[in-house]
Amino acid sequence: MQRVAPILVLILFVVALVVAVAPVPRFWQDDDSTIEVKLGLDLVGGLRGEYQVVATDEQEVTPEILEQTRTIIENRVNATGVAEPIVVTQGEDRISVELPGVDDEADIRNLIGTTGVLEFTPVEPGCAAEVFQNAEQPECLDQTEPLFNGTEIDAARIGQDPQTGEIVVNLELKETGARLFDEHAAEHLFEQFAIVLDGVVESAPSINASRFGGQATISGGFTIEEATNLVTVLRFGSLPLEIREVGFSSISATLGLDFLNQTILAGIIGIALVFVFMLLYYRVPGIVACLALIAYGVFALAIFELVPITLTLAGIAAFILSVGMAVDANILIFERTKEELRSGKNLSGAVESGFNRAWTSIFDANISTLITALILYYFGTSVVKGFALVLGVGVLLSMFTAIVLSRMMLRWIVRQRWARQRHLFGIDDSELSVDARSRREVSV
Numbered sequence: 001m002q003r004v005a006p007i008l009v010l011i012l013f014v015v016a017l018v019v020a021v022a023p024v025p026r027f028w029q030d031d032d033s034t035i036e037v038k039l040g041l042d043l044v045g046g047l048r049g050e051y052q053v054v055a056t057d058e059q060e061v062t063p064e065i066l067e068q069t070r071t072i073i074e075n076r077v078n079a080t081g082v083a084e085p086i087v088v089t090q091g092e093d094r095i096s097v098e099l100p101g102v103d104d105e106a107d108i109r110n111l112i113g114t115t116g117v118l119e120f121t122p123v124e125p126g127c128a129a130e131v132f133q134n135a136e137q138p139e140c141l142d143q144t145e146p147l148f149n150g151t152e153i154d155a156a157r158i159g160q161d162p163q164t165g166e167i168v169v170n171l172e173l174k175e176t177g178a179r180l181f182d183e184h185a186a187e188h189l190f191e192q193f194a195i196v197l198d199g200v201v202e203s204a205p206s207i208n209a210s211r212f213g214g215q216a217t218i219s220g221g222f223t224i225e226e227a228t229n230l231v232t233v234l235r236f237g238s239l240p241l242e243i244r245e246v247g248f249s250s251i252s253a254t255l256g257l258d259f260l261n262q263t264i265l266a267g268i269i270g271i272a273l274v275f276v277f278m279l280l281y282y283r284v285p286g287i288v289a290c291l292a293l294i295a296y297g298v299f300a301l302a303i304f305e306l307v308p309i310t311l312t313l314a315g316i317a318a319f320i321l322s323v324g325m326a327v328d329a330n331i332l333i334f335e336r337t338k339e340e341l342r343s344g345k346n347l348s349g350a351v352e353s354g355f356n357r358a359w360t361s362i363f364d365a366n367i368s369t370l371i372t373a374l375i376l377y378y379f380g381t382s383v384v385k386g387f388a389l390v391l392g393v394g395v396l397l398s399m400f401t402a403i404v405l406s407r408m409m410l411r412w413i414v415r416q417r418w419a420r421q422r423h424l425f426g427i428d429d430s431e432l433s434v435d436a437r438s439r440r441e442v443s444v
Contacts (some may be wrong), residue, residue: 322394
């Protein structure tokens with residue numbers, strides 16, 4: 001088992017290195033996308049909005065309704081092709097929406113804010129053209145009850161008219177809706193009716209058959225964007241309650257890029273200083289610590305790409321913090337090892353005893369940090385959740401690299417004859433105990 005474990009760790013490292021560096025395709029998806037780190041709104045720019053779910057006299061905002069609203073908004077945004085949107089609930093009635101890399105503000109705001117109340121309404125004779133030309137003329141609609149509403153829609157998808165090539169929206173109606181529509185079509189053949197979404201006429205198509213059998217088509221000169229937005233709202237239903245836009249802002253990608261460059265530079269300088277300190281103070285164990293930290297970075301980057309974890313400035317800060325914790329674990333181990341060497345213990349025994357003595361402190365510190373990360377993730381907002389998630393992953397990885405990788409490498413080193421010198425482990429003769437001072441070489 002002692003020979004198999006290093007081989008397995010080496011294989012894992014090679015796989016992680018390939019994922020982290022090479023453009024590996026996502027075989028489980030139909031598109032040509034590759035595995036890569038997803039950057040958050042504060043790094044690549046985009047849109048951020050906050051919405052309030054408005055209670056009514058009949059219905060209060062419950063946690064179930066808030067989560068249902070969040071899911072519908074997320075599904076609507078996902079259907080437009082936005083990459084990695086972040087839609088989370090905040091407090092008792094707020095929903096935060098972050099859309100990295102998106103700049104089409106008007107369409108997104110309309111899509112999210114639409115409650116999705118769809119009605120199929122008869123049109124008064126002689127004013128169908130006005131309805132079609134002016135989407136905000138409800139006077140032209142039949143003032144009677146709508147024929148049926150959006151709850152009777154079973155499915156909706158974008159299609160194309162085989163004769164004209166026009167973009168259309170194909171609907172599949174449920175049993176009641178199909179029956180009502182066929183009854184209306186039989187009496188109003190070649191007339192028009194209005195598709196009214198939240199009081200706005202989206203289209204006024206003609207009835208070109210007396211029976212549809214539950215299969216209907218909405219036409220009206222849609223662009224692909226208009227058809228996509230309509231299909232998205234129809235597919236994912238009406239919001240259970242009205243939502244009110246509290247704030248909406250656009251984040252500059254240039255500003256995020258500046259922050260990213262500054263953060264990366266600061267991180268490189270900090271990690272480089274750590275490497276220099278470990279090499280000068282701990283010498284051979286310092287080399288082990290540096291190699292373990294490099295492996296830590298590779299494993300972390302691979303996990304960020306595979307999960308995937310959307311990386312923000314807060315996430316980068318959490319990553320650098322977890323690097324510090326990984327260094328701290330190695331320092332505890334090496335200091336315990338040096339104490340054993342000072343007492344005169346041989347190199348192999350000192351390394352094993354150093355790991356065993358440091359384990360309790362490492363475990364306590366990392367478990368405390370993990371508990372903190374869990375609390376932050378559970379109660380925090382989107383940015384805090386990202387920080388907590390990266391910190392939690394980093395802590396677990398730091399324990400793996402410090403306890404497993406560092407131990408494997410030190411066990412191999414202590415078996416080499418060239419490594420049996422005290423000064424290679426930062427120990428001078430003056431530091432040895434009285435019983436150990438007569439020894440000029442550390443034995444195995």
